[in-house]
Amino acid sequence: MPVGLGDEDIERLEQVTRKKKILKAGDTLFRAGDPFSNLYAIRSGSFKSAVIGADGDTQVTHFALPGELLGLDAYSGGSHPGYAEALEDSSVCVLPFTQLENLAQQVPALQKQIYNIFSEELKQDSDVLLLLGKRSAEGRLAALLINISSRYARRGYSASEFKLSMQRIDIANYLGLTAETVSRLISRFQKQGLIRVQGRSITILDLIALSELAGTHCSYENG
Amino acid sequence: MPVGLGDEDIERLEQVTRKKKILKAGDTLFRAGDPFSNLYAIRSGSFKSAVIGADGDTQVTHFALPGELLGLDAYSGGSHPGYAEALEDSSVCVLPFTQLENLAQQVPALQKQIYNIFSEELKQDSDVLLLLGKRSAEGRLAALLINISSRYARRGYSASEFKLSMQRIDIANYLGLTAETVSRLISRFQKQGLIRVQGRSITILDLIALSELAGTHCSYENG
DNA sequence: CGCTTAATTGACTTTCCTCAAACCTGGTGG
DNA sequence: CCACCAGGTTTGAGGAAAGTCAATTAAGCG
Numbered sequence: 001m002p003v004g005l006g007d008e009d010i011e012r013l014e015q016v017t018r019k020k021k022i023l024k025a026g027d028t029l030f031r032a033g034d035p036f037s038n039l040y041a042i043r044s045g046s047f048k049s050a051v052i053g054a055d056g057d058t059q060v061t062h063f064a065l066p067g068e069l070l071g072l073d074a075y076s077g078g079s080h081p082g083y084a085e086a087l088e089d090s091s092v093c094v095l096p097f098t099q100l101e102n103l104a105q106q107v108p109a110l111q112k113q114i115y116n117i118f119s120e121e122l123k124q125d126s127d128v129l130l131l132l133g134k135r136s137a138e139g140r141l142a143a144l145l146i147n148i149s150s151r152y153a154r155r156g157y158s159a160s161e162f163k164l165s166m167q168r169i170d171i172a173n174y175l176g177l178t179a180e181t182v183s184r185l186i187s188r189f190q191k192q193g194l195i196r197v198q199g200r201s202i203t204i205l206d207l208i209a210l211s212e213l214a215g216t217h218c219s220y221e222n223g
Numbered sequence: 224m225p226v227g228l229g230d231e232d233i234e235r236l237e238q239v240t241r242k243k244k245i246l247k248a249g250d251t252l253f254r255a256g257d258p259f260s261n262l263y264a265i266r267s268g269s270f271k272s273a274v275i276g277a278d279g280d281t282q283v284t285h286f287a288l289p290g291e292l293l294g295l296d297a298y299s300g301g302s303h304p305g306y307a308e309a310l311e312d313s314s315v316c317v318l319p320f321t322q323l324e325n326l327a328q329q330v331p332a333l334q335k336q337i338y339n340i341f342s343e344e345l346k347q348d349s350d351v352l353l354l355l356g357k358r359s360a361e362g363r364l365a366a367l368l369i370n371i372s373s374r375y376a377r378r379g380y381s382a383s384e385f386k387l388s389m390q391r392i393d394i395a396n397y398l399g400l401t402a403e404t405v406s407r408l409i410s411r412f413q414k415q416g417l418i419r420v421q422g423r424s425i426t427i428l429d430l431i432a433l434s435e436l437a438g439t440h441c442s443y444e445n446g
Numbered sequence: 447c448g449c450t451t452a453a454t455t456g457a458c459t460t461t462c463c464t465c466a467a468a469c470c471t472g473g474t475g476g
Numbered sequence: 477c478c479a480c481c482a483g484g485t486t487t488g489a490g491g492a493a494a495g496t497c498a499a500t501t502a503a504g505c506g
Contacts, residue, residue, distance in 0.1 A: 053353055060356075076342035105328075116298065121345055122344055126296055134399075136461080167484065169485095179484085179486095181461095215277055215280070359493080401495060402453075403496085410455085451503085452504090454499105455501085457498090458497085459495080459496070462491105466489090469485075469486065470486085474479100475480085475481100476479080476480095
């Protein structure tokens with residue numbers, strides 16, 4: 001993932017990235033309150049991360065796909081604010097943060113890369129906020145599908161055909177909807193010829209129409 | 224804001240933090256697309272930041288209060304993904320990031336502090352997601368009030384009495400609601416004796432009841 | 447003091463949630 | 477190999493919540 005480093009630096013970095021971890025579907029990578037020690041880069045599979053509110057209800061905050069990073073939000077508090085659970089059989093690369101930090105102190109390019117990762121994460125969060133800001137359920141789901149599609153595309157996977165590894169109820173929770181609504185919408189999108197769904201695998205047939213659903217329908221201020 | 228630094232380091236840091244900027248209500252601190260060069264620490268006043276979606280509709284992503292930081296999400300892309308606008312007459316401290324970065328390279332404690340700020344920001348975002356995850360409008364608004372209250376408290380301001388400097392439509396946009404709904408809820412909260420509202424200044428009368436509104440009402444899975 | 451913009455309130459409509467039932471799908475055991 | 481079971485998903489009907497449209501009141505500002 002890191003780019004712009006010298007060969008020697010990369011070699012040193014590889015020492016940090018040696019440790020791998022395999023998880024089965026449903027396994028938790030870390031739990032809320034676990035001490036922060038590692039970052040996790042997803043090599044294969046996918047995860048959901050969620051926080052548990054003071055009142056005990058769960059909120060899914062992210063879906064993490066191959067090539068993406070998990071655990072960064074634990075830095076400040078020293079412990080993970082939420083948990084991460086594998087949505088399917090997955091494997092991650094374990095990155096001990098203190099080692100990474102030390103190395104970064106010596107390698108400015110890596111330093112910048114770390115800032116980059118942090119900032120990337122922040123930007124992704126603001127994308128999510130944009131997504132959740134869509135008032136209609138339709139817009140939200142469309143936006144999520146596009147979001148996931150583009151994230152796959154970005155890492156070199158197919159943008160139009162992928163597996164929605166999370167279950168409906170997780171999508172619903174994430175979008176602030178109910179599983180029923182999500183299910184209905186998926187059916188509708190399919191009837192409209194926007195997507196094709198086969199269980200959990202999904203094909204995007206009409207990205208443009210989908211984008212319009214995600215975008216338009218919001219006759220709000222153009223601030 | 225930075226803690227855990229030596230006296231000498233702090234002095235060097237102060238050279239970085241000399242520049243101030245004054246803004247009137249409605250002024251923009253930076254616009255979407257502006258190159259990333261500075262971070263901004265809010266000395267007084269408050270800001271909203273918002274992103275503009277591909278379709279042109281605006282989504283308010285943050286409200287920034289005194290003592291908080293703005294602009295961090297611009298790092299990765301090299302430019303600001305959204306704009307920031309002063310909600311009232313405000314003053315900020317301008318922090319040139321390259322200078323900060325260089326200094327951090329020499330001062331590990333500052334380095335950690337920067338990570339901390341990044342991570343803090345991420346954690347705050349996940350709080351926001353938790354907030355937006357509340358399905359009822361009532362719960363969302365209650366959660367926002369509590370969130371703002373606690374952020375004021377944290378910086379040493381009164382937790383129970385403060386100014387809601389943003390206008391209703393911004394709150395609505397932020398929460399994924401309409402201005403009318405927000406207005407109705409505020410009225411209702413007032414009738415119920417939870418808050419007192421005088422234009423934009425607000426007094427929290429019953430934090431406990433408010434917390435219950437924010438928390439409960441979500442008969443969801445207890446994950 | 448009048449004008450403009452923001453906030454509130456009301457009546458009505460739409461959307462989404464709730465509750466409930468039926469339906470797949472994958473795994474287990476007879 | 478098939479029946480059965482459990483969890484997840486889909487679909488339907490009815491109700492509650494929030495949105496829309498429109499009118500009124502309040503608040504800022506020159």
